[in-house]
Amino acid sequence: MKLLRGCVTAGVAVFDRQANTFTDVLNPDLQFRSASVVKLLIALDYLWDRGPEYDIPAADRARLEVMLRSSDDDAASYYWEHLGGADIVDRMVPRLGLTYTAGPPATHPGFWGYVAFTAADTVRIYRYLLDQAPTPVRGFVMGNLHQATRFGSDGFDQYFGIASVFDPAFSIKQGWSGFTGSSGFGTDRAKPVAAGVDLTREALHTTGTVGRGDRTIVAVFTLHPDGTPYGKAYTDLTRLTRTLNVPGGVLSAGSWLTTTGSGVRVRSAPNTSGAILGALPAGVDVLVTCQKKGQLIEAPPRSSEWWAYLPKYGGYVTNVYVGSGGAKLPGVPDC
Incomplete structure (x- = not known):
């Protein structure tokens, strides 16, 4: 332990x-x-x-x-x-x-x-x-x-x-x-x-x-x-x-990554039109199994059109608020 x-x-x-x-x-x-x-x-x-x-x-x-x-x-x-x-x-x-x-x-x-x-x-x-x-x-x-x-x-x-x-x-x-x-x-x-x-x-x-x-x-x-x-x-x-x-x-299989921001929403699809499934506690570790290209999200200095899939929520969050905030998550496969 x-x-x-x-x-x-x-x-x-x-x-x-x-x-x-x-x-x-x-x-x-x-x-x-x-x-x-x-x-x-x-x-x-x-x-x-x-x-x-x-x-x-x-x-x-x-x-x-x-x-x-x-x-x-x-x-x-x-x-x-x-x-x-x-x-x-x-x-x-x-x-x-x-x-x-x-x-x-x-x-x-x-x-x-x-x-x-x-x-x-x-x-x-x-x-x-x-x-x-x-x-x-x-x-x-x-x-x-x-x-x-x-x-x-x-x-x-x-x-x-x-x-x-x-x-x-x-x-x-x-x-x-x-x-x-x-x-x-x-x-x-x-x-x-x-x-x-x-x-x-x-x-x-x-x-x-x-x-x-x-x-x-x-x-x-x-x-x-x-x-x-x-x-x-x-x-x-x-x-x-x-x-x-x-x-x-x-x-649970996948990669554990830390999120940034507060109240980051998990959505049913990789875009802001997807239904809101929930919001993440600020700064929490999340399990990510894959990432999918979707709507471009810009939050200067970060931006990305890739969204991480969170199996425990059954939905997506923009990569802007996951991991290092790079456009695409290294080592995480495409969905």
Whole structure:
């Protein structure tokens, strides 16, 4: 595992279910604020006593699906309130045999994103889901994680880490906290100083499964220096994930290149008439498989009529904002 440069703190646990062993670990019991990864516990607590049929009313199904697929915070807050807040954590810890998971600070009981998680406990949650949970529970939760949307409900691109690195079989439950513009940013005006877990630095986490049959469980938690832009954290976490030993994982093919500019649009065709499929976080690494000649784009001193194809987005971005900004990307084949 190649550690990140600078002051990034990481907790990593990679578990091969087929070999029943960990293949990568780094600070597996170090506590991080969970951000949206706690939504796994919220969903499991909701489902716990609904057997044996596990019928889910339509309204709850809609809320749970958007919470799991698109990391919707309003849905999480709804269940946090209706299921007793930190009582959810108190119930789930003994049920799943978690060791260092803990509720939010007493001064901030409504902040579900402040629940303390570790990489090792996250692996335990996925192992329960995959190997012990009733079939309807496993099917519902994992089915939604396998259908995670490209963008979260708050508009943030959540295809970092696992989703950026591996093809094609993966599931994800991501977490991000503290970035300008993210849901809930700035709402906590009085973060407790001695909370036992860092509540101030930007947090970005990638968790889920990789490989056929959900062979390997991956949990990577990271904290970044204060003020780190989302694109920088996105890139650093993805680079770290690329170095992990993940049995069964198929690395996405192509060339990794860094983008420039902010809000660069990905389009369905190599021209500005193509439908907008999304916008890239500023300064993020992207996977490029080929390039295609299209509309000339001029952004002095750069210009190019070539467009890079990004398979993870299924669309194109002008070469003006990819790599060195040359007219054509060296070493990248034509589409």
